[in-house]
Amino acid sequence: MSAQIAPGGVHPAVLLLELGHRARQAKSVAELEFMLVNDTRLLLPYRQAVWWNQQQGVAALSGVMQPDRNAPYAQWVAQVCAHLAQAEAAEVRAVGPADLPPALAAQWAQWLPAAAVWVPLSAIPSGSEAASAGATGRAGLLLAGAESPERWTFLKEWGGVWTHAWQALQRRRGWTPLQWWRGLRQRQAQQVWWRKPAAWAVAGVLVLAAWPVRLSVLAPGELVASQPAVLRSPLDGVVEQVHVQPNQMVKKGELLFSLDEAQIASRLEVSQQALQTAEAEYRQFAQLALGDARSKSQLAAQAGRIGERRAEQAFQSEQRQRAQVVAPQDGMVLFDAPSEWIGKPVQTGERVMRIAQPDAVEIEAWLPIGDAIPLAPGAPVQLYLAADPLASIEARIRYVAYDAVARPDGSYAYRVRAEVTQAGKARIGLKGTAKLQGERVSLAYWVLRKPWASVRQWVAL
Structure with missing residues (x-):
């Protein structure tokens, strides 16, 4: 079928080349979509054009910079395009109210003229890279008030050229999380739920999150x-000598360390002298008591003084014995180097070593x-x-x-x-x-x- 020459005397093939050149020069998707709904009239005159895709809905309208998708017209024409895109035919065809459900066809005369042309655009070829870039699965161009079937061949070719340029700009955008999510949803929508990798991944994450493990720190x-015998200083003093070595095995009763006995020996000697003095005084008063009643009355006090001196002597003798610390049980001696303890002052109750x-x-x-x-x-x-x-x-x-x-x-x-x-x-x-x-x-x-x-x-x- 031969194409008619445009009113200006330009052949449609030349116009198609011009549109293809403009599409290749487009710098953004928005510019390319604006060209589709406004410059397509060079090939085929029409009253209004609608660019629709499955992901965005009504993406562009002729004569409008930014379509309002919430407007009644945009919502109705989006439903019309979605219904027309369900057809398996990939050819340019004339459409009208008869091609729509009664609910949509009843409003056709309100919004569009009687004649219209539907141009299906393959936005995503099977297995293309555009799928991962977030492109839509179905798309098309609705030209209201367009006729001239002899121009449909050029219109179909223009749709292929425009789609190629649109996919190239989609890839040029680069990867974004939104594009990845759209591509994933597109692939998942084509599979049953038990065959979807995402479903198995979510199920695996949930099972792994609920997997019981021991709480540990x-x-x-x-x-x-375990239960060592702690040896502490029995009294205030200075460590005079350590008789064992660290980690040495000892027997019960073996001498471990001794404190300086100089002060204790001096006190013991003083207590002994005091005891002897008290005993001599007692004997003197006992002899005087034979003839002196007054001396006889002081014998009880002298006897009590002798008891005090004996108790003091016994205490000092016990302190001298306690200055020699022996092992309370068999085991290993645990302490620092002996040189660190010799000459070191210690207080009563201070830990010196352990036996375990x-x-x-x-x-x-x-x-x-x-x-x-x-x-x-x-x-x-x-x-x-x-x-x-x-x-x-x-x-x-x-x-x-x-x-x-x-x-x-x-x-x-x-x-x-x-x-x-x-x-x-x-x-x-x-x-x-x-x-x-x-x-x-x-x-x-x-x-x-x-x-x-x-x-x-x-x-x-």
Whole structure:
């Protein structure tokens, strides 16, 4: 079919080339859409043009810079275009009220002239990159008041050229989260729900979030002696000599250390002299009492003074014995270097050393206040020593202190004691990190517990 020459004497093919040149020179999608609804009249005269796509609805109207999608006309024509786009035919065709449902056809005369042409535009070819860029699945151009079927071949070609330019501008926009979401929804809409990767991903995330795990915290810990015998200074004085070495095995009753006895010996000697003086005075008064009634009455007071001196002497003798500290039980002696203690003044009750069984050890951990999770007696504990980080020492919680105490670094923590169930090569004094395990909770709670606790300190919900 030969095409008629335009009124100006220009062949439609030349006009098609001009429109294609303009489309290639367009700098934005908005400029290209404006060209579609306004410059297409070079090929085919019409009264009004509507550019519609499945994602945006009415995207452009001829003679209007920005269409109002909430206007009654825009809403009605959007429904018309959506109905026309459902047809499988990809050819340019004439449309009218007869092609619409009765509810839409009843308003045709109110908004549009009797004749119209529908130009389907393949906005997304199958498997194209435009799908990932957020392009629509179905689209078309409605030309109201257009006729001239002999121009439809050029109109179809112009639709293909314009679609190619439109897809090129869509790719030029680059990737955005909105475009990715639109492309994902487009692909998901073509699949049943159990075949959608997104559905399986959401289900997997939900199952993983609800997966039960043990609530656990980390705390500094060390190996300490279980129920050691603590040896403290029995009186105020100065350590004169230490008779054992650190980590030495001792027997019960063996001499450990002794305090300086110079002051005690001096006091003991004074008490002995006072006792002898009191006894001599008593004998003197006893002899005088035979003939002097007054001296006889003072014998009771002298006897009481002798008792005081004897008690004082006994106390000083006991103090001298207590200055020699012996082992109360068998075990290993735990203390610092002897040279650090010799000549050091100590007070009554000050700890000097401990005696413990080498194989009787337990874990002592310091639980920070911010990590004070519920820990029941018997809960599992693993201690990872700094000297052997690849192996752990298994234990069970014996008790958790109710009161937090100050630590050397200025923080407060709860003391935790755990009985070792698998000591291995554990040695008293080794330090590391203890992992304390509480009750089972969901993985989501385990992950969000500390961030949520930090937020709650600043936000009241």
